[in-house]
Amino acid sequence: MSLSSRQKYPGGLGAEPPVRQAPEALLQVEGLALSIGGTAILQDVSLSLPQGEILALTGESGSGKSMTALAAIGLLPERAETSGRLLLAGRDLLTLPERDLCALRGREVGMVFQEPMTALNPVQRIGDQVMETILIHKAMGRDAARARAVEVMARVGLDPARIPPTRYPHELSGGQRQRVGIAMAIALRPKLLIADEPTTALDVTIQAQILELLTGLVREEGMGMLMITHDLAVVAGMADRIAVMKAGRIVEQGPTAQVLAEQRHPYTRQLFEASRHQAPLGLITPGETLLSVQEAVRDYPLPRKGLFAPRGQFRAVKGVSFDIRRGERVGLVGESGCGKSTLSRAILGLEPLQAGTITLGGKPILSHGKPDPEIRRRVQVVFQDPYGSFNPRHSVARIIAEPFHLLPDPPRGAARQAAIASALTAVGLKPEHAEAPIHAFSGGQRQRIAIARALIIEPELVIFDEAVSALDVRVRAQILDLVAELSRTRGLSYLFVSHDLSVVRCITDRVLVMREGEIVERGRTADVFDNPEHWYTKSLMEAAPRLPAPDMGGDDDAGGEPL
Amino acid sequence: MLGYALKRLTSLALSLLVASLVIFLVVEVAPGDPASYMLGLNAQPDTVAALRNELGLDLPKWQRYLSWLGGMLSGDFGTSYTYRTPVAQMVADRITVSLPLALYALGLSTLIALPAGIYAAARRGKAGDAAVIGATQLGIAIPNFWFAMLLVLLFALKLRWFSAGGFPGWESPLMALKSLTLPAVALALPQAAILARVMRSSLIDILSEDFIRTARAKGLSRRQALWRHGLRNALIPVLTILGLQFSFLLAGAIIIEQVFFLPGLGRLIFQSITQRDLIVVESVVMLLVFAVIAVNFLTDMAYALADPRLRHPR
Numbered sequence: 001m002s003l004s005s006r007q008k009y010p011g012g013l014g015a016e017p018p019v020r021q022a023p024e025a026l027l028q029v030e031g032l033a034l035s036i037g038g039t040a041i042l043q044d045v046s047l048s049l050p051q052g053e054i055l056a057l058t059g060e061s062g063s064g065k066s067m068t069a070l071a072a073i074g075l076l077p078e079r080a081e082t083s084g085r086l087l088l089a090g091r092d093l094l095t096l097p098e099r100d101l102c103a104l105r106g107r108e109v110g111m112v113f114q115e116p117m118t119a120l121n122p123v124q125r126i127g128d129q130v131m132e133t134i135l136i137h138k139a140m141g142r143d144a145a146r147a148r149a150v151e152v153m154a155r156v157g158l159d160p161a162r163i164p165p166t167r168y169p170h171e172l173s174g175g176q177r178q179r180v181g182i183a184m185a186i187a188l189r190p191k192l193l194i195a196d197e198p199t200t201a202l203d204v205t206i207q208a209q210i211l212e213l214l215t216g217l218v219r220e221e222g223m224g225m226l227m228i229t230h231d232l233a234v235v236a237g238m239a240d241r242i243a244v245m246k247a248g249r250i251v252e253q254g255p256t257a258q259v260l261a262e263q264r265h266p267y268t269r270q271l272f273e274a275s276r277h278q279a280p281l282g283l284i285t286p287g288e289t290l291l292s293v294q295e296a297v298r299d300y301p302l303p304r305k306g307l308f309a310p311r312g313q314f315r316a317v318k319g320v321s322f323d324i325r326r327g328e329r330v331g332l333v334g335e336s337g338c339g340k341s342t343l344s345r346a347i348l349g350l351e352p353l354q355a356g357t358i359t360l361g362g363k364p365i366l367s368h369g370k371p372d373p374e375i376r377r378r379v380q381v382v383f384q385d386p387y388g389s390f391n392p393r394h395s396v397a398r399i400i401a402e403p404f405h406l407l408p409d410p411p412r413g414a415a416r417q418a419a420i421a422s423a424l425t426a427v428g429l430k431p432e433h434a435e436a437p438i439h440a441f442s443g444g445q446r447q448r449i450a451i452a453r454a455l456i457i458e459p460e461l462v463i464f465d466e467a468v469s470a471l472d473v474r475v476r477a478q479i480l481d482l483v484a485e486l487s488r489t490r491g492l493s494y495l496f497v498s499h500d501l502s503v504v505r506c507i508t509d510r511v512l513v514m515r516e517g518e519i520v521e522r523g524r525t526a527d528v529f530d531n532p533e534h535w536y537t538k539s540l541m542e543a544a545p546r547l548p549a550p551d552m553g554g555d556d557d558a559g560g561e562p563l
Numbered sequence: 564m565l566g567y568a569l570k571r572l573t574s575l576a577l578s579l580l581v582a583s584l585v586i587f588l589v590v591e592v593a594p595g596d597p598a599s600y601m602l603g604l605n606a607q608p609d610t611v612a613a614l615r616n617e618l619g620l621d622l623p624k625w626q627r628y629l630s631w632l633g634g635m636l637s638g639d640f641g642t643s644y645t646y647r648t649p650v651a652q653m654v655a656d657r658i659t660v661s662l663p664l665a666l667y668a669l670g671l672s673t674l675i676a677l678p679a680g681i682y683a684a685a686r687r688g689k690a691g692d693a694a695v696i697g698a699t700q701l702g703i704a705i706p707n708f709w710f711a712m713l714l715v716l717l718f719a720l721k722l723r724w725f726s727a728g729g730f731p732g733w734e735s736p737l738m739a740l741k742s743l744t745l746p747a748v749a750l751a752l753p754q755a756a757i758l759a760r761v762m763r764s765s766l767i768d769i770l771s772e773d774f775i776r777t778a779r780a781k782g783l784s785r786r787q788a789l790w791r792h793g794l795r796n797a798l799i800p801v802l803t804i805l806g807l808q809f810s811f812l813l814a815g816a817i818i819i820e821q822v823f824f825l826p827g828l829g830r831l832i833f834q835s836i837t838q839r840d841l842i843v844v845e846s847v848v849m850l851l852v853f854a855v856i857a858v859n860f861l862t863d864m865a866y867a868l869a870d871p872r873l874r875h876p877r
Contacts, residue, residue: 075779098784106782113780118773121792123870132791133781168871184781 026051026191026224027072031084032094034067034248036077041067042248045084049241051191054218054225056235056256058271059245060472061443065228068245069194072226073109074101089191107137110185112214114197116177120169126180127153127165133187148187156183156213174336175206182213189221196228203335203499208543211238230472232275233502233545236260244268260548270474276547277477278506279484287326290493291347291379291461295319295356298342316342318517319356324461324495329487331508331525332497333540339517340497344463347495349376360461377406380454384466386446390438396449397434400424403457423452427482444475451482455492462494468503480507501544505529513537567873571863575856582852583635587628590845596620597644600839618644631845640846645838650846653831658850660730661820661827664743664750665812671751672758672808677801679755680762684797685789687767695759702756711749711822718745728824746823750816754808761804766797799869806862810855 027049034042042064049055057065070076071086074093086093088109093101105111110133113119121129127149134145150160156179169177178198185193195214199207215238218225229235235242236256243253244265252265263269297319302312316339324330334340345351347358349371358365360375380403383389390399397420404410411419421431427448433441441449447467454462464483468476484507486492498504504511504525511528513521513536521534532538598614599606615621619630634641640650683695719727725745731738769775770793778788817829828847835843867873 073780075776102782102784104782105780111777111780113773113777115773119777121774121778121796122872123795124792132778132783136782136787170872181777184777 025049025087026089027055027226028087029068029072029084030087032068032071032086033083034064034071034076035081036079040248041080042071045245045248045250047243047250047253049192049224049226051224052218052222053240054215054227054238055241055243056227056229056239057243057245058229058232058235060230060271060474062247063245064248065245066196069111069196069226069228072192072194073105073111075105075111103137106133106185106190107139107188108190109192109194110188110190111194111196112178112181112185112198114200116174116181116201119181120177122169125166125168126163126172127167130165130180130183130187133184137188139188149183152183152187153180155217156180156186157209158183174202175210178202178206178210179213182210182217186217186221186223189223191223193218193223193225194228195225197230198227199234200229200231204501205335205539205543207234207545211545214238231545232271232473233547236547237545244271272547274473274477276502277473277480279477279480280488281329281484281507281509282488284327284329284487284491284509286328289323290326290328290361291324291495292359292362293323293343293347293356294321294358296321296343296346296353296358297355298339298346298351299354316517317346320514320517320519321356322512322519322522324493326460326493327487327491328493328510329508330493330495331504331511332495332514333499333501333504333511334514335499335540338514340514341465343514344381344465344495344497347463348379348381373406373408377403377457378460379463380457380459380461381463381465382447382450382454382467384469386443386450386470389450390446392437392439394438395434396424396436396438396441399438399449400434400453400456402453407457419456423456424449426455426486427452442475443471444479447471447475447479448482451479451486455486455490460493462492464494464496464498466498466500467496469498469500476503483507501529501540513540567867568864571860575860578856579853582856583632583849584628586845586848586852587631590841590848591624593841597839597841601644631842635846635849641842643835643840643843645835645840645843650843653843654828654847654850657826657828657831659733660743660825661813661816661829663739664746664816664820664825664827665809667740667743667747668750668754668812669805669809671747672755673805675751675755676758677762679759680801681766681789681794683759683763684766684770685786687770692763695763699756699760702752703760705753707749707753708818708822710752711746711819714745714749715822728822730825742823743825746816746819746825749822750812750819754812758801758804758808762797762801765800766793769793769797772796795869799866802862802865802869806858806865809858810851813851813854 025048027047029045029047032042032045033040045064045068047055047057047068057068059065067076071082072088072093074096076082082094084094088104091104093104096104120126127146130149130153131145134140134148135142139145140148150165153163153165154160158176158179163172163176169180172180182198193214198214199210202210211234214225214227217223227235227239239256241254242256242259243250244259244267245251246267252259252268254262259268260272263272296317297315298317299313299315302314318339320343322330332340332343342351346353347365349365352366352369360378363372363375365371365375365379400420400423401416404416410416417434420434424431424433429445429448429452438446438449450467468479471479480503483494487494496504496508508525511522511525512519513528513534515536521528521532521537528537529541532541596611596615598611598618598620602611602614612621619627622630631641638651640654642648643650643653646653679695679698683692686692715727718725726742730742733739766789770789775788775792778792779785783791813828816827817833819825820827820829821833828851832844832847834840835847
């Protein structure tokens with residue numbers, strides 16, 4: 001639809017008296033309720049976003065924030081039943097016919113999604129995908145559209161000399177792909193930009209760049225932005241107003257400074273407390289050396305460039321050395337691709353080393369290229385994805401008892417039941433949960449089950465590989481408390497691998513910072529976080545979004561507790 | 564792209580070499596001596612020996628393999644034991660029936676399947692989708708030779724629109740195509756049913772991808788998102804099935820050629836086996852293998868055209 005369609009609806013429903021509608025409100029949501037198949041998803045949601053401002057919608061997964069965003073661009077699932085009003089520049093999107101919604105999406109509302117890796121069409125050039133937004137609305141001719149696409153891609157930081165529009169998405173990094181996603185959303189200078197967790201899938205330094213880009217666009221182009229995020233620290237740094245959602249309702253909203261300072265609703269308070277959670281680690285006296293990694297090197301072969309060209313090598317881990325002593329809690333931080341996952345897989349004996357050694361209690365993990373079961377059962381792992389790392393057909397008991405196959409003489413019958421029950425109790429679940437199927441459990445409970453599985457054969461070292469990254473803040477705080485408690489009561493040593501600096505800070509004594517296959521900085525956690533020495537560590541700390549200290553209220557730059 | 568093509572070509576050549584060896588060995592161990600079969604039960608042993616010598620059957624196996632292989636490379640497929648005519652000539656005659664039949668059937672099946680699959684995917688869960696699913700179920704369940712007989716009963720015997728069988732040759736292309744129509748339909752329908760299902764499920768998978776939602780957020784309608792972003796991505800698994808089907812259509816036409824009395828490769832191979840005309844069997848099977856591998860190569864190339872990730876791996 002053309003520009004004239006905007007003028008057809010001056011102010012919208014002229015006959016009705018405006019209901020508490022601020023004159024300049026770009027997006028006005030009034031008593032929005034939504035249900036799908038009889039299940040209520042949203043109830044009485046009211047929001048107001050003036051032109052040129054940023055409204056952050058925050059809450060845990062399943063709170064309805066993404067559904068609210070989809071409603072604001074008219075992309076609700078077909079079976080959704082709605083009531084209330086959702087006015088964009090005076091027009092009610094809930095009653096607008098599909099044809100008008102198509103004309104409005106991309107032109108007046110642009111949307112940036114969470115997953116940059118899958119949000120682009122893999123078989124189309126990025127320039128064509130940006131251009132499509134312009135062409136589909138017949139906003140300009142082909143040549144003008146091409147020029148505008150190049151211009152807008154440059155605007156979002158994709159230098160045409162380095163990333164020409166003829167590239168395909170798979171040739172770009174995650175951050176670059178997200179820039180393409182933003183370029184598509186803003187190509188026609190929409191009045192409203194919706195960003196649904198735009199940086200959740202990105203590394204912390206890239207996150208800072210993308211957030212800066214989004215805020216800059218909103219301020220310079222005078223757009224309104226509805227920002228959906230679970231991360232309160234992100235919100236605190238950029239939003240003008242915050243709305244906190246819980247179970248489909250808005251429980252608190254207001255100017256950012258005010259919400260941060262007052263935290264009137266108990267749920268808001270809980271969220272904030274969980275975000276700056278410090279797990280009670282307690283003091284430990286490290287014992288003798290448990291794990292020793294010496295000059296570990298791991299190479300991956302690269303695909304051949306030509307038919308007879310020699311295979312190249314990619315060195316993922318470049319001669320890394322460190323020790324973990326008995327009882328120690330060590331963190332390993334770094335951005336994606338830095339080699340931290342490769343290193344943890346090597347410690348588990350899942351990958352061979354090209355040079356160097358990894359020993360546990362003085363004995364090598366791999367002997368003649370195979371994991372030594374004697375050593376192997378002394379190390380266990382907890383993975384990130386509480387949904388993907390279990391066989392969905394197995395019962396909890398079967399999942400937990402899996403590591404028993406590492407034992408020469410696994411317990412049977414009553415002893416087995418007792419071991420399962422005690423592992424479940426240790427992680428805060430009940431023994432009667434053993435027979436339930438795994439799909440009956442929530443993400444946090446599943447992560448507890450994963451920890452129970454790691455603990456059942458009483459390993460000396462546990463590797464937590466991004467073990468809390470997929471969890472909501474409140475659940476995350478509970479799991480971190482559990483890990484801290486296990487280390488206090490059982491003397492458990494662990495290596496906590498994460499890209500999330502705040503998590504590593506609250507759960508470790510020592511930290512290793514990894515970059516491009518090397519450890520660039522190491523030391524006591526508090527020292528490294530408070531006085532980083534290496535430039536890379538410094539840039540990580542600076543990029544990490546932080547919450548203002550509670551007593552300082554909403555003043556963004558009040559410093560307070562870093563992370 | 565060039566490197567990718569070269570890699571595929573190398574693997575094509577290697578597959579052909581292995582296939583030729585396997586075919587030669589299998590035919591060698593099959594029972595029945597062509598010479599004694601040709602001369603009948605009462606032949607004198609020395610007559611048989613003379614014939615074996617004339618046909619080259621007394622040479623060592625490796626020598627016969629090499630001369631067969633070398634011959635094929637230079638276009639000489641040997642001479643039929645039974646008819647004493649060059650195999651190349653026989654194959655050339657037959658392939659003018661079989662190849663057009665396979666292509667005709669492939670074209671028909673694609674023309675039916677892709678629109679049906681797209682239609683069903685776009686109306687997922689609605690009546691149109693259910694109708695397509697039902698029809699494909701039927702198409703997969705019905706054996707094609709039985710379906711062929713039904714076609715003959717209806718269109719040849721009852722309505723008399725087509726002839727019941729035989730092939731008039733290509734002097735009149737229209738008549739030739741007409742006589743290939745019923746066999747092509749009989750061959751195509753079961754294939755179309757499978758292909759339509761693959762198209763439907765592949766497109767349904769793609770339509771739930773994130774980038775379709777992105778396209779909708781740009782202002783594309785459901786239909787535009789399907790055609791501009793869904794289809795090309797959904798075609799990749801469809802190409803795989805299409806490649807497999809072509810080989811099947813070429814080789815699997817044996818039964819259909821029997822039903823319609825078509826002088827194609829299928830009939831040739833059937834006759835040659837019953838007459839122990841080993842050299843013909845070997846050559847025709849080798850040709851079919853070549854066709855299958857060549858089609859696989861083309862499928863690989865089509866993948867690369869459809870999917871840039873194969874062209875420029877990161």
